[in-house]
Amino acid sequence: MTIEAIERRVAQAIEDAGRAKDSVTLIAVSKVQPLDRLRHVLDSGHRVFGENKVQEAQGKWPDLRADFPDVTLHLLGPLQTNKARAAVTLFDAIHTVDRLKLVTTLARLAQERGQCPELFIQVNTGAEPQKAGILPQDADSLIAAARAEDLPVRGLMCIPPADEDPVSHFTLLREIAARNDVSDLSMGMSSDFETAIAQGATHVRVGSAIFGERVPV
Numbered sequence: 689m690t691i692e693a694i695e696r697r698v699a700q701a702i703e704d705a706g707r708a709k710d711s712v713t714l715i716a717v718s719k720v721q722p723l724d725r726l727r728h729v730l731d732s733g734h735r736v737f738g739e740n741k742v743q744e745a746q747g748k749w750p751d752l753r754a755d756f757p758d759v760t761l762h763l764l765g766p767l768q769t770n771k772a773r774a775a776v777t778l779f780d781a782i783h784t785v786d787r788l789k790l791v792t793t794l795a796r797l798a799q800e801r802g803q804c805p806e807l808f809i810q811v812n813t814g815a816e817p818q819k820a821g822i823l824p825q826d827a828d829s830l831i832a833a834a835r836a837e838d839l840p841v842r843g844l845m846c847i848p849p850a851d852e853d854p855v856s857h858f859t860l861l862r863e864i865a866a867r868n869d870v871s872d873l874s875m876g877m878s879s880d881f882e883t884a885i886a887q888g889a890t891h892v893r894v895g896s897a898i899f900g901e902r903v904p905v
């Protein structure tokens with residue numbers, strides 16, 4: 689689908705949910721997509737993008753940003769502490785804060801730089817062993833630890849198990865956010881972003897529905 693068609697579906701889902709017009713940010717997930725597809729979406733006027741890997745993003749976004757300086761960039765993939773400095777330099781938001789060591793590293797960088805990207809705590813709502821994210825029962829203490837370091841905890845993020853109904857995961861994420869007074873929810877991808885918006889998502893992360901299937905590199 690075109691970016692315009694996805695924007696229309698997002699707007700419709702917002703309206704159906706009776707929510708405010710600008711309450712959801714559509715993040716176009718451009719990982720592993722050819723540059724011409726990316727430029728096409730930029731030319732259409734969209735400015736919010738997501739990437740999974742620091743190194744891949746470093747390879748393409750500095751040049752694209754020279755042409756489109758108002759782009760905002762969200763990191764959606766796991767972040768190793770040794771890439772944290774590069775990540776805070778390049779990204780406006782990081783959705784994958786999921787452990788104390790990363791919190792500590794980001795706090796040190798924030799202090800040193802006098803600024804910090806907006807942070808989302810990733811919660812492993814399905815408690816899947818192979819998946820990143822803090823376990824639901826440990827989320828409150830990680831949020832508290834980040835706040836104790838004066839880090840800006842903008843929201844929570846989850847990736848529900850692929851073979852399950854996402855609604856219970858979206859609900860769990862919303863409950864953890866509510867009891868911790870966290871305002872934003874990064875949830876919903878190509879297959880379920882309308883459901884996520886109905887459940888309160890403030891950020892949906894849509895890749896293949898916009899760009900087509902990812903071309904393997």
Ligand SMILES: *Cc1c(COP(=O)(O)O)cnc(C)c1O
Pocket residue numbers: 717719740764765847877878879893894895896897
């Ligand atoms: C790739 C990815 C997306 C987008 O997935 P699609 O199914 O292509 O929309 C969203 N969030 C994360 C964390 C991803 O890695």
